[in-house]
Amino acid sequence: MKANVKKGDVVMVISGSTKDKQATVAAVDYDGGRVTLEGEGAKKIKKHVKPKRAQDKGGIMEQSGTVHISNVMPICGACGKPTRVGHKEIEENGKKKKVRVCVKCGAVLTSPKLSQPKSIVERVKKRISRRSDKEKEKAGE
Numbered sequence: 001m002k003a004n005v006k007k008g009d010v011v012m013v014i015s016g017s018t019k020d021k022q023a024t025v026a027a028v029d030y031d032g033g034r035v036t037l038e039g040e041g042a043k044k045i046k047k048h049v050k051p052k053r054a055q056d057k058g059g060i061m062e063q064s065g066t067v068h069i070s071n072v073m074p075i076c077g078a079c080g081k082p083t084r085v086g087h088k089e090i091e092e093n094g095k096k097k098k099v100r101v102c103v104k105c106g107a108v109l110t111s112p113k114l115s116q117p118k119s120i121v122e123r124v125k126k127r128i129s130r131r132s133d134k135e136k137e138k139a140g141e
C-alpha cells in the first residue's frame with residue numbers, strides 16, 4: 001500500500017484519542033497500513049501480562065498501539081505545519097529521484113536518512129511550546 005509517511009517522520013495525529021498531538025513514527029506496516037508511534041501522540045494500550053515464570057510479576061504493561069496511516073500527517077520541517085504530501089521528481093547527481101514535498105510550502109520533506117530528524121523535532125517542539133504558551137495567555141492562565 002502506498003504510504004506517505006516513513007519511519008523517523010515527525011507526524012501530527014489527526015484522529016483518535018491522541019488527536020492534535022505529535023509523535024515520531026517508530027515503524028510503518030506498509031501491508032497493514034498502520035504506523036507505530038513514539039512520543040506524546042502515541043496511543044498507549046494496556047496489556048495484561050501473565051507471569052511466565054515464578055519470579056515474574058505480571059500485571060499491566062503499557063505498550064505503544066498502532067494507528068491507521070491515514071490518522072497521521074507528516075509535519076513539514078520547513079513550515080512546521082502538518083501537511084498532505086505531494087510528490088515531485090528532482091534530479092540529483094544526474095539521476096532522477098522522486099521526493100515527497102509539502103503541499104503547503106513546497107519544501108522537500110526530508111527523509112530520515114538524508115536529514116537531521118533531531119533538529120527538525122527540536123524546531124517543531126519549540127514551535128509547539130511557543131504556540132501553547134500563546135494559547136495559555138489567551139485563556140488567561
Ligand SMILES: [Zn+2]
Pocket residue numbers: 076077078079080081083102103104105106107
Ligand atoms: Zn511546508
